[in-house]
Amino acid sequence: MTYSIAQAAERSGLSIDTLRYYERIGLVDPPARDSGGRRSYSDDDLGWLFFLTRLRTTGMPIRMMREYAQLRHRGAATAGRRKQMLFEHRTSVRERITELQSCLDVLEYKIAHYEQVEHTFEGITA
Amino acid sequence: MTYSIAQAAERSGLSIDTLRYYERIGLVDPPARDSGGRRSYSDDDLGWLFFLTRLRTTGMPIRMMREYAQLRHRGAATAGRRKQMLFEHRTSVRERITELQSCLDVLEYKIAHYEQVEHTFEGITA
DNA sequence: GGTTGACCTGGAGCGCACTCCAGCTCCTAC
DNA sequence: GTAGGAGCTGGAGTGCGCTCCAGGTCAACC
Numbered sequence: 001m002t003y004s005i006a007q008a009a010e011r012s013g014l015s016i017d018t019l020r021y022y023e024r025i026g027l028v029d030p031p032a033r034d035s036g037g038r039r040s041y042s043d044d045d046l047g048w049l050f051f052l053t054r055l056r057t058t059g060m061p062i063r064m065m066r067e068y069a070q071l072r073h074r075g076a077a078t079a080g081r082r083k084q085m086l087f088e089h090r091t092s093v094r095e096r097i098t099e100l101q102s103c104l105d106v107l108e109y110k111i112a113h114y115e116q117v118e119h120t121f122e123g124i125t126a
Numbered sequence: 127m128t129y130s131i132a133q134a135a136e137r138s139g140l141s142i143d144t145l146r147y148y149e150r151i152g153l154v155d156p157p158a159r160d161s162g163g164r165r166s167y168s169d170d171d172l173g174w175l176f177f178l179t180r181l182r183t184t185g186m187p188i189r190m191m192r193e194y195a196q197l198r199h200r201g202a203a204t205a206g207r208r209k210q211m212l213f214e215h216r217t218s219v220r221e222r223i224t225e226l227q228s229c230l231d232v233l234e235y236k237i238a239h240y241e242q243v244e245h246t247f248e249g250i251t252a
Numbered sequence: 253g254g255t256t257g258a259c260c261t262g263g264a265g266c267g268c269a270c271t272c273c274a275g276c277t278c279c280t281a282c
Numbered sequence: 283g284t285a286g287g288a289g290c291t292g293g294a295g296t297g298c299g300c301t302c303c304a305g306g307t308c309a310a311c312c
Contacts, residue, residue: 004258004259005258005259006258006259015300015301016259017300017301017302018299018300018301020260020261021299021300021301035308035309036258036259036260036307036308036309037259037260037307037308038258038259038260038308039259039260051232051236054229054232054233056299057225057226057229058226058229058230058233061298061299062298062299063298076243079240079243079244080244082240083237083240083241083244086233086236086237086240087237089233090230090233090234090237093226093229093230093233094230096226097223097226097227097230099183100183100184100219100222100223100226101223103180103183103184103219104184104216104219104220104223106177106180107180107184107212107215107216107219108216110177110212111209111212111213111216114205114208114209114212115209117202117205118205118206118209130288130289131288131289132288132289141270141271142289143270143271143272144269144270144271146290146291147269147270147271161278161279162277162278162279162288162289162290163277163278163289163290164278164288164289164290165289165290182269187268187269188268188269189268
């Protein structure tokens with residue numbers, strides 16, 4: 001299967017502009033072109049886009065994704081380094097989750113405080 | 127207790143410039159000043175800064191923190207709306223955690239793939 | 253053959269959240 | 283009394299990740 005840029009955008013959740021931007025900065029390889037010079041994305045291309053969006057969602061900066069993309073381009077010899085990057089990234093994502101959870105605790109505390117205030121008012125106005 | 131801007135920065139984890147910036151954009155109330163015109167932060171000020179950093183860490187945009195700050199400024203009458211904001215924010219933080227966890231799954235999958243490749247190589251070279 | 257609509261390019265612009273700077277004041281210590 | 287260091291102000295600059303635009307090409311349909 002091949003996909004127009006509009007289809008690739010829809011399936012990846014990225015905008016058309018972002019797809020071209022990612023190509024420009026070397027985050028994705030230039031896709032094939034059809035007879036009219038238009039981009040024609042493959043399933044492999046979409047797979048890579050999907051993976052990129054996961055990295056993006058987890059907060060990996062573009063410069064790091066680019067580094068990963070470049071290593072990938074250099075083939076199997078760089079597999080170890082890529083795995084290492086994913087390892088480290090996984091650690092940072094786990095830390096981020098922990099951090100968010102501890103912030104949730106603070107939110108809970110604050111919300112509970114508002115509830116307590118409400119009940120106090122109820123007591124007074126009753 | 128009162129704190130110089132340097133101390134407030136150290137304790138809040140924000141930079142001195144960020145403290146002045148937050149004040150400028152109305153995210154924190156202008157603190158007291160000492161005889162020399164220098165900012166003098168109170169424990170309450172630090173408490174608010176701490177809370178702001180939690181909101182920031184959880185990805186609340188500054189414009190929303192500012193809205194919260196303005197409501198807070200208007201006193202108890204706005205408590206309901208503030209509580210509502212925290213509620214909604216809590217929901218979005220929870221969603222964010224869920225999203226991160228599902229991305230973690232993808233990372234695990236990729237890492238496992240690299241491990242499998244390594245073992246294949248071992249098999250060949252052995 | 254004219255219009256429409258998707259896509260193309262290079263480059264400018266934007267929103268966010270800071271961060272840095274020049275040039276100044278003030279207090280402290282020698 | 284002067285040198286140094288912390289802090290002050292208003293305003294400019296930065297890095298990130300897009301997003302938008304003008305002006306053009308191309309294929310398809312009427």
